[in-house]
Amino acid sequence: xxxxxxxxxxxxxxxxxxxxxxxxxxxxxxxxxxxxxxxxxxxxxxxxxxxxxxxxxxxxxxxxxxxxxxxxxxxxxxxxxxxxxxxxxxxxxxxxxxxxxxxxxxxxxxxxxxxxxxxxxxxxxxxxxxxxxxxxxxxxxxxxxxxxxxxxxxxxxxxxxxxxxxxxxxxxxxxxxxxxxxxxxxxxxxxxxxxxxxxxxxxxxxxxxxxxxxxxxxxxxxxxxxxxxxxxxxxxxxxxxxxxxxxxxxxxxxxxxxxxxxxxxxxxxxxxxxxxxxxxxxxxxxxxxxxxxxxxxxxxxxxxxxxxxxxxxxxxxxxxxxxxxxxxxxxxxxxxxxxxxxxxxxxxxxxxxxxxxxxxxxxxxxxxxxxxxxxxxxxxxxxxxxxx
Numbered sequence: 253x254x255x256x257x258x259x260x261x262x263x264x265x266x267x268x269x270x271x272x273x274x275x276x277x278x279x280x281x282x283x284x285x286x287x288x289x290x291x292x293x294x295x296x297x298x299x300x301x302x303x304x305x306x307x308x309x310x311x312x313x314x315x316x317x318x319x320x321x322x323x324x325x326x327x328x329x330x331x332x333x334x335x336x337x338x339x340x341x342x343x344x345x346x347x348x349x350x351x352x353x354x355x356x357x358x359x360x361x362x363x364x365x366x367x368x369x370x371x372x373x374x375x376x377x378x379x380x381x382x383x384x385x386x387x388x389x390x391x392x393x394x395x396x397x398x399x400x401x402x403x404x405x406x407x408x409x410x411x412x413x414x415x416x417x418x419x420x421x422x423x424x425x426x427x428x429x430x431x432x433x434x435x436x437x438x439x440x441x442x443x444x445x446x447x448x449x450x451x452x453x454x455x456x457x458x459x460x461x462x463x464x465x466x467x468x469x470x471x472x473x474x475x476x477x478x479x480x481x482x483x484x485x486x487x488x489x490x491x492x493x494x495x496x497x498x499x500x501x502x503x504x505x506x507x508x509x510x511x512x513x514x515x516x517x518x519x520x521x522x523x524x525x526x527x528x529x530x531x532x533x534x535x536x537x538x539x540x541x542x543x544x545x546x547x548x549x550x551x552x553x554x555x556x557x558x559x560x561x562x563x564x565x566x567x568x569x570x571x572x573x574x575x576x577x578x579x580x581x582x583x584x585x586x587x588x589x590x591x592x593x594x595x596x597x598x599x600x601x602x603x604x605x606x607x608x609x610x611x612x613x614x615x616x617x618x619x620x621x622x623x624x625x626x627x628x629x630x631x632x633x634x635x636x637x638x639x640x
Contacts, residue, residue, distance in 0.1 A: 260333055262329070268324070272323050276310065276317065276318060278310065279310040280308070280324075281332065282305050282308075282332055284331040285331060286303065286304055288302055288303075289301040289323070291322045311335070314337050377433075379471065379475045381419055382467070384415075385415055385419070385434075385461075386461070386464070392414075408448060410458060411456065413457075415459055442462055444462065445458070446460065507616070551633055554632065554633070555629075557625050557628065560594055560595065571631040572599065579627070580599070585621075586616055586625075596608070
């Protein structure tokens with residue numbers, strides 16, 4: 253470990269920053285790199301969170317003076333600013349007394365929740381999530397006006413991501429379970445989730461409790477009702493495989509696979525059985541998942557539409573012009589994303605957009621697609637003066 257200055261520490265990839273059970277005498281602010289927060293349960297290492305630049309970790313133990321509740325490890329080369337107990341105390345002392353009290357109360361309640369929580373008790377998970385959520389919302393509401401004005405979205409409610417992080421920092425729970433619990437509470441109108449549409453890939457969401465004063469009592473009543481049933485946070489998710497989805501939408505599994513590979517189906521719909529998936533991945537080996545560089549082919553060896561990536565743009569453009577828009581649409585419907593990009597580059601933007609939109613709605617006939625691929629390859633060979 254390198255030490256450029258007393259308050260700045262560097263860690264190499266895979267290096268342990270602190271271990272579960274160690275004394276919590278300092279916190280860390282990430283200046284550069286990524287940190288993994290992990291926990292070992294039943295001899296199995298589980299990643300609880302992945303923290304990035306600007307995030308603080310280890311602060312709960314410093315405030316509570318309790319041992320570390322998880323491991324922290326550098327996921328890559330990291331530069332961390334050390335935040336001492338004195339620095340934490342000074343920062344906290346600058347806050348209004350209400351915030352100081354609520355912060356310490358939140359820490360104590362979270363510790364109590366963590367100590368009482370059985371690792372596999374999904375019903376307790378439900379109530380624990382509600383308790384942490386209630387305290388996080390109260391802290392959000394108690395933000396001093398001057399501080400709140402610095403955040404233009406403060407009035408919209410508690411940020412969904414912030415609430416999720418607070419929950420995962422304390423109890424061993426997946427984002428899937430958190431989403432399921434919050435969705436249930438929202439459907440029962442115990443809370444609301446408001447979405448702020450942004451320009452990025454993900455829209456920001458905010459949580460508001462319908463009645464903060466009665467939220468916990470209502471949640472506890474709901475918890476008692478859940479105790480009468482065989483409830484788990486993920487029980488409301490009905491899983492189906494690709495074949496069942498294809499049958500439901502009156503399509504074919506191959507088309508579902510293609511739409512997944514082309515990014516047309518949101519990644520938030522994909523879930524894997526962890527044990528089975530990891531066993532299969534271990535069997536395949538890491539090389540199986542690495543991008544394979546295709547060996548360059550000459551036109552004489554072309555076999556299907558994916559081989560057009562090795563053709564120059566002028567020749568391919570001429571071949572597509574002769575082929576016609578309908579057949580180009582069929583090719584776009586069956587091609588992988590890399591090949592689609594190559595085909596689109598040979599079309600005018602407006603035409604490419606129309607053809608691709610039509611291709612997305614087309615039910616592809618495999619025999620017809622094969623014939624069109626053969627026709628395209630024959631055209632390319634002809635344009636290159638190669639005898640078929």
